[in-house]
Amino acid sequence: MAQTTAKSKAPKRVSIKRDDTVVVIAGRDKGKQGRVLDVLRKEGKVLVEHVMMIKRHTRPNPAKAIRGGIAEREGPIDASNVMVVCASCGPTRVGHKVETTGGKARRTRICRKCGTVLDRKS
Numbered sequence: 001m002a003q004t005t006a007k008s009k010a011p012k013r014v015s016i017k018r019d020d021t022v023v024v025i026a027g028r029d030k031g032k033q034g035r036v037l038d039v040l041r042k043e044g045k046v047l048v049e050h051v052m053m054i055k056r057h058t059r060p061n062p063a064k065a066i067r068g069g070i071a072e073r074e075g076p077i078d079a080s081n082v083m084v085v086c087a088s089c090g091p092t093r094v095g096h097k098v099e100t101t102g103g104k105a106r107r108t109r110i111c112r113k114c115g116t117v118l119d120r121k122s
Contacts, residue, residue: 012044014079015094015109020118022082023091024051029077033085037074045076052077084118086111094118 016022016036023033034049052075060068083091093112098105109118 009042011041012079014039014041014044014046015096016046016079016082016084017109017119021085022046022048023085024048024077024081025083025091026081027052027077036082039079040076043076044079046079046082047074047076048082049074084109086114086116086118088116089113 016039018036018039020036021033022036024030029051032048032051034051036046037049038047040046053072054075056071056073058066058068058071060066084094086092089111092114095110095112096107097110097117098107100106110116111118
């Protein structure tokens with residue numbers, strides 16, 4: 001029998017960030033649009049608001065103030081199955097632009113269609 005070794009998975013490079021607006025391009029929720037709640041880099045998956053809804057049955061636990069019943073929440077969807085939505089031109093691929101200012105290099109995400117910057121300055 002072959003022995004399996006536990007390899008630590010390297011985080012996948014995902015060009016999607018939290019609070020991005022994305023559209024699902026494959027899977028059972030194809031066409032749905034939502035905001036990214038969380039990015040799971042180790043698995044290469046994202047949690048999108050109101051997409052891939054799953055039901056969890058929980059038992060009541062008065063000590064922890066858990067009511068119990070059927071809870072509905074978002075399930076992870078593969079990052080390759082979502083596409084970032086540009087504010088001006090719609091769903092698009094993400095490109096990267098390297099800007100050097102004063103000796104420091106900064107990578108910014110840009111829209112492949114129109115070239116607008118996708119990163120918000122906040």
